[in-house]
Amino acid sequence: MLIRLLWPLGGDNMTRLIVSRLIQLPVILALIFVVTLTLAWWIPGNPLDQPEGKRPSKQIEEAMKRQWNMHSPWAFAASYLQSAARGDLGPSMQYRDQTVNSILAAGLPVSAMLGAAALMIALVVGLIAGVIGAIRPGSVLDLSSLMLALIGVSLPTFVTGSVLLVLFAGLLHWAPVGEWAYTPRHILLPAVTLAAAPAAYIARLTRLGLADVINSDYVRTARAKGLPAHRVLVKHAMKVAFLPVLSFLGPASAAALTGSFVVEQVFAIPGLGEHFVRAVQNKDQSLIIGVVLVFSTVLIGLNLLVDVAYAWIDPRIDLT
Amino acid sequence: MNMKWICASLFVVGSCVAGCGHQEVPAEFVFVTSDEHKHLDPQKISWSTDLRIIQCMFEALLNVDPKDLSLGPGMADRWQVSEDGLIYTFHLRPDAKWSNGDSLTADDFIYAWRRALLPDMAADYTQLLFCIDGARDFFGWRQQQLEEFTAEDKGAARRLWVQTTDRFEEMVGVSSPEDHTLVVRLAQQTPYFLELVAFVTFMPVHRASVEKTERIDPITGFMSDDSRYWTDPSRHVSNGPYVLKRRRFKEDLLLVANDQYWNRSKMKNTSILEKIITNPQTALLAYRNGRAHWLPDVPTASSLAADLVAQQRGDIHLQPIAGVYFYNFNCSKTLVDGAANPLADRRVRQALSMGIDRRLLVEQVTRLNQPVVKSFVPPNVVDGYDPPAEAGFGFAPDKAKRLLSDAGYPGGRGLAGLSILYNTGSGHERLAEAIQRMWDQHLGVEVVLEAVESLSFSDRLKKHDYTICRASWIGDYRDPTTWLGKMATDDGNNDCAYSNADYDGLLSQAAGQTDRELRFAALRRAEAVMLGDSPMAMLHQYVFLHVFDRERVLGLELNAWGRYRLEQVSVR
Numbered sequence: 001m002l003i004r005l006l007w008p009l010g011g012d013n014m015t016r017l018i019v020s021r022l023i024q025l026p027v028i029l030a031l032i033f034v035v036t037l038t039l040a041w042w043i044p045g046n047p048l049d050q051p052e053g054k055r056p057s058k059q060i061e062e063a064m065k066r067q068w069n070m071h072s073p074w075a076f077a078a079s080y081l082q083s084a085a086r087g088d089l090g091p092s093m094q095y096r097d098q099t100v101n102s103i104l105a106a107g108l109p110v111s112a113m114l115g116a117a118a119l120m121i122a123l124v125v126g127l128i129a130g131v132i133g134a135i136r137p138g139s140v141l142d143l144s145s146l147m148l149a150l151i152g153v154s155l156p157t158f159v160t161g162s163v164l165l166v167l168f169a170g171l172l173h174w175a176p177v178g179e180w181a182y183t184p185r186h187i188l189l190p191a192v193t194l195a196a197a198p199a200a201y202i203a204r205l206t207r208l209g210l211a212d213v214i215n216s217d218y219v220r221t222a223r224a225k226g227l228p229a230h231r232v233l234v235k236h237a238m239k240v241a242f243l244p245v246l247s248f249l250g251p252a253s254a255a256a257l258t259g260s261f262v263v264e265q266v267f268a269i270p271g272l273g274e275h276f277v278r279a280v281q282n283k284d285q286s287l288i289i290g291v292v293l294v295f296s297t298v299l300i301g302l303n304l305l306v307d308v309a310y311a312w313i314d315p316r317i318d319l320t
Numbered sequence: 321m322n323m324k325w326i327c328a329s330l331f332v333v334g335s336c337v338a339g340c341g342h343q344e345v346p347a348e349f350v351f352v353t354s355d356e357h358k359h360l361d362p363q364k365i366s367w368s369t370d371l372r373i374i375q376c377m378f379e380a381l382l383n384v385d386p387k388d389l390s391l392g393p394g395m396a397d398r399w400q401v402s403e404d405g406l407i408y409t410f411h412l413r414p415d416a417k418w419s420n421g422d423s424l425t426a427d428d429f430i431y432a433w434r435r436a437l438l439p440d441m442a443a444d445y446t447q448l449l450f451c452i453d454g455a456r457d458f459f460g461w462r463q464q465q466l467e468e469f470t471a472e473d474k475g476a477a478r479r480l481w482v483q484t485t486d487r488f489e490e491m492v493g494v495s496s497p498e499d500h501t502l503v504v505r506l507a508q509q510t511p512y513f514l515e516l517v518a519f520v521t522f523m524p525v526h527r528a529s530v531e532k533t534e535r536i537d538p539i540t541g542f543m544s545d546d547s548r549y550w551t552d553p554s555r556h557v558s559n560g561p562y563v564l565k566r567r568r569f570k571e572d573l574l575l576v577a578n579d580q581y582w583n584r585s586k587m588k589n590t591s592i593l594e595k596i597i598t599n600p601q602t603a604l605l606a607y608r609n610g611r612a613h614w615l616p617d618v619p620t621a622s623s624l625a626a627d628l629v630a631q632q633r634g635d636i637h638l639q640p641i642a643g644v645y646f647y648n649f650n651c652s653k654t655l656v657d658g659a660a661n662p663l664a665d666r667r668v669r670q671a672l673s674m675g676i677d678r679r680l681l682v683e684q685v686t687r688l689n690q691p692v693v694k695s696f697v698p699p700n701v702v703d704g705y706d707p708p709a710e711a712g713f714g715f716a717p718d719k720a721k722r723l724l725s726d727a728g729y730p731g732g733r734g735l736a737g738l739s740i741l742y743n744t745g746s747g748h749e750r751l752a753e754a755i756q757r758m759w760d761q762h763l764g765v766e767v768v769l770e771a772v773e774s775l776s777f778s779d780r781l782k783k784h785d786y787t788i789c790r791a792s793w794i795g796d797y798r799d800p801t802t803w804l805g806k807m808a809t810d811d812g813n814n815d816c817a818y819s820n821a822d823y824d825g826l827l828s829q830a831a832g833q834t835d836r837e838l839r840f841a842a843l844r845r846a847e848a849v850m851l852g853d854s855p856m857a858m859l860h861q862y863v864f865l866h867v868f869d870r871e872r873v874l875g876l877e878l879n880a881w882g883r884y885r886l887e888q889v890s891v892r
Binding site for chain 1: 352356357359360361364439440442463466467540542544547548550551568569570571572595596597598599601602603605606608609611612773774775776777779812
């Protein structure tokens with residue numbers, strides 16, 4: 001509705017798309033905040049309890065609750081919103097010498113770096129395998145890429161990760177273990193682990209898309225014009241065949257960039273992924289809300305990028 | 321399209337290579353902690369992983385020798401106790417300094433203890449200070465003030481705060497007649513008070529820098545401080561062997577020798593790196609690759625621990641600790657749903673306890689051969705206290721069956737509605753399944769297993785919403801009361817809802833006793849009464865599994881209380 005009202009602002013389709021999405025963003029985030037807060041409040045248990053059952057006296061617990069505004073959901077929501085408006089996402093209840101801001105600031109760059117590397121690997125490997133499969137269907141290369149894709153999709157990351165770690169760090173001593181730095185040596189193994197599943201998916205999407213397009217009339221026309229095979233492939237066929245991959249990339253990138261619990265555990269990486277799981281287990285409400293908001297923002301942003309790219313690649317598509 | 325992607329990936333690889341300059345700062349001694357720290361504020365911590373690192377940065381009035389757990393001079397080089405055992409006078413060493421060069425005075429201790437006593441701080445171990453005269457009243461007073469606080473005007477919170485600091489001085493029995501003398505007046509005799517002052521909650525903090533982080537909330541009146549201070553090397557000031565050099569969340573903590581430390585010349589290393597690796601397999605791989613010297617936290621509930629022990633390697637060390645693993649029985653007359661509780665009859669509880677073959681559990685299920693215990697206070701952890709194991713119960717299925725018959729459940733018939741509650745994810749299910757089978761096999765009693773995640777678990781314990789549940793208790797200070805106090809009728813941690821006037825009476829009798837032997841005798845009688853009632857089925861003592869090579873790592877002493885002096889460790 002809001003978007004329709006803003007129509008008179010004018011501009012071309014693309015600008016309208018971007019503007020309307022940016023206007024929707026805070027509304028969506030506010031909704032996500034309310035839903036997350038409600039769910040986080042419903043998680044059974046008390047975050048101030050020690051799992052081992054040793055607990056402070058009633059008096060101290062009462063003091064703790066007041067300190068963290070946990071005596072009522074309204075007080076908590078109000079104080080959270082107040083500080084969030086100042087850009088402060090509150091203290092973590094589990095890691096009390098940290099704030100949600102500091103946790104996000106420490107984890108997000110690590111996860112983003114790793115995720116970006118993994119996406120690159122997934123794209124390069126996936127696209128190459130997909131193209132080979134499409135132009136030489138039934139060949140050894142196609143079958144082996146199909147095999148790899150099957151392995152990539154079926155094996156859980158804790159298996160691939162552990163195998164890679166034991167092989168390259170434990171036996172061959174090529175990779176470091178239990179430490180993190182922004183170097184290819186540190187990034188490669190976890191990135192490959194993280195890339196396995198999306199690479200396989202991209203390979204299959206590309207192969208299917210390309211196989212469809214390659215026999216279509218306009219590709220035949222391009223070939224008949226006398227264009228060399230690689231130009232037909234890259235300029236004509238791939239452009240359309242890439243669209244399904246593109247729509248897969250939006251959510252896949254959001255997941256990759258915000259970290260993976262399993263890969264972080266196996267490779268001891270100080271990323272953000274762990275908090276999506278542990279914050280819920282610990283009922284660390286501020287942290288739950290913090291990571292969910294970050295993930296949602298990244299997801300919405302990337303989906304917007306994908307839509308823009310869609311419209312750019314295929315002008316027939318009108319997303320507005 | 322492909323070319324674009326190739327160019328982009330080349331760029332990313334290129335930028336990675338450009339970032340290669342990042343190099344690990346080496347440390348002389350590296351160990352792995354299995355979880356990220358909850359706190360690094362001495363007054364707030366309660367976890368053993370936090371305690372281990374705080375002991376490196378801060379030093380209390382007295383030090384514990386990790387070899388024999390004897391108390392020796394720390395920040396205080398001498399101390400006196402008055403004849404009635406109520407006044408303790410500590411003389412701080414005149415050369416005691418903070419890492420920034422400031423002189424350490426009794427005022428830093430008083431300030432730290434005040435922090436621990438403020439309800440605002442929500443510290444886990446506030447109760448440990450309640451033995452100090454007026455401490456409990458001060459805490460209660462401040463709490464009430466905060467509850468009743470209304471921000472009438474802008475200065476109200478500040479006025480309350482000034483009033484609070486004045487009240488502390490008036491009410492609480494700590495004073496410093498001179499800069500380097502600390503006098504403590506106790507509310508009642510506390511024979512283990514010297515143990516307490518060596519504990520982390522009683523460690524000093526650098527008043528001048530910590531005070532700067534305090535903030536009074538004008539609306540609620542609460543005082544809060546910037547908890548980031550404790551992880552910020554640029555602000556952090558410490559008085560122990562090390563100073564904080566670097567802290568990377570979920571990665572590591574680097575400590576370097578504190579040049580102002582009074583015992584600096586005796587330190588055997590100049591830097592320690594604590595790596596944080598949650599996955600035990602990864603930690604083990606790092607150790608094997610020579611990236612860590614000591615793994616103190618290998619989870620004993622995992623099969624990894626049992627596999628390591630089975631390998632009989634020279635670098636695996638099992639250390640029994642001052643903690644026990646047991647099953648709670650709900651002793652309330654009725655259950656939360658109003659139904660009658662069969663476990664209210666102590667014969668049923670005794671029978672269930674006798675239906676567990678503990679030897680089989682530690683040999684076949686945990687496979688770590690933990691010492692089987694019959695008492696609540698584990699043996700050999702408190703000097704001079706011999707727990708009354710004879711009053712507890714071991715495996716005796718025939719006697720158990722008779723008891724069940726007497727209680728009206730012959731062959732276990734009619735005994736229904738029992739379940740074993742445990743929290744998932746820490747290996748408790750393996751024991752629960754084994755015990756379920758044992759009860760069925762030996763007593764004919766059927767129980768169901770109820771697995772919940774840990775926060776719900778704590779919540780249900782607190783509400784006594786269970787019949788049988790797994791439990792553990794790890795002592796905080798070297799005195800039987802750190803265990804026995806838990807079973808007192810009005811104790812907040814009495815999850816069994818156990819109540820016996822004789823037991824409570826013997827505990828208070830012991831509290832009034834000045835003679836150590838008589839006191840321990842009274843506590844022993846109390847423990848025997850409680851064990852006879854069988855509110856818990858004691859199972860085994862906890863053990864910690866450490867991995868390190870004694871040939872390489874010298875001076876690392878393990879003990880039941882997790883007290884370490886890592887400055888005395890050297891790596892060959």
